[in-house]
Amino acid sequence: MSTDYQQAREALGARLRELRFSAPGGRLTGTQLAQRLGWPHSKVYKLEGGRQTATAADLRAWADAVGQSDTFEELNARLRGFESHIRSWRRQLAAGHRPVQDSWNVAVDQARVIHAWEEAVIPGMLQTADYARHIFLRYADLQGTLRDTDAAVLSRMERQKWLYQGGRRFHALVWEAALRTLVCPPSVLVGQLDRIAGQIGMDTVELGVVPLGASLRVPAANGFWVLDERLVITEDWHAELWLDDAETVALYLRIWRTLRESAVYGADAQNVINRARRALNKG
Structure with a gap:
């Protein structure tokens, strides 16, 4: 069961990495992107490696920071897709x-x-x-x-x-x-x-x-x-x-x-x- 969840996170992470590489102003390093976002650089690599689940706000910030704001809906659809089937307790029980x-x-x-x-x-x-x-x-x-x-x-x-x-x-x-x-x-x-x-x-x-x-x-x-x-x-x-x-x-x-x-x-x-x-x- 955790394998399905991990595969979904890794697929989203690979797409995030692809967007970082294809930024309109030129390929960004993980450190450069982290500086733009005001995040610790480890968060960038955790998201790309599928070791952390992004929030919708993370995805919006990422799309804007790599100069491809129009990709947010696609990214968020991916997130909603696997979270509708795999509902983490951390998120579900927040309320x-x-x-x-x-x-x-x-x-x-x-x-x-x-x-x-x-x-x-x-x-x-x-x-x-x-x-x-x-x-x-x-x-x-x-x-x-x-x-x-x-x-x-x-x-x-x-x-x-x-x-x-x-x-x-x-x-x-x-x-x-x-x-x-x-x-x-x-x-x-x-x-x-x-x-x-x-x-x-x-x-x-x-x-x-x-x-x-x-x-x-x-x-x-x-x-x-x-x-x-x-x-x-x-x-x-x-x-x-x-x-x-x-x-x-x-x-x-x-x-x-x-x-x-x-x-x-x-x-x-x-x-x-x-x-x-x-x-x-x-x-």
Whole structure:
């Protein structure tokens, strides 16, 4: 995933270097350009080498400084193109978690059928408010971002109304590890386990649990969501990826169906959840 992001940055960097070389007044050195821009010269080389992501303001300044202001729209289109698919957490969370949740709400609201796989956390659509609050706090601490926790939780809870609309279907797969991971106090996790146990059997929810001892045909890697067989949303530590090409969507659905072969449902899923709950009570 980071490879796609890096390739996109490098391609933009190569175009920036090309513009520096072809400045109307003659080729500029990196140092000369940095002086014109009032930047440390290292920023010029980081942008050209794909080691730093440009902002729209950076691209505007670059185009003006190399005497080719008319190239800004092209450069900015390149930036928007890869950032619409590869959404860095640094940028997304600059205004807090609430805007990210609102974007998810729009995407989910348009979907009729969702397939989800989570290996480490309970899927957001099934979370309690208390559990979601602790997840947001953990990530705010990790990324050093604005703590708009209450607003983010409210937005995530709003999204769950989708589950109570006719004609919708949420196919969720959860690894047993997610039932046991203490990303929140034990009492909060107990409440969360009670919640998902009660969601088994809902008309709109099909919840499968992959036991820790189950044989897996593929490794239990990153969580991902497939919306209506048209959009995949997945994430890595640096960014969230929104992928909509048909080949990629088909691949993720194939992975989901492969993982599903290891899952248990109904009473068997309840047993796995109850086992995790009993382990918490013993602790």
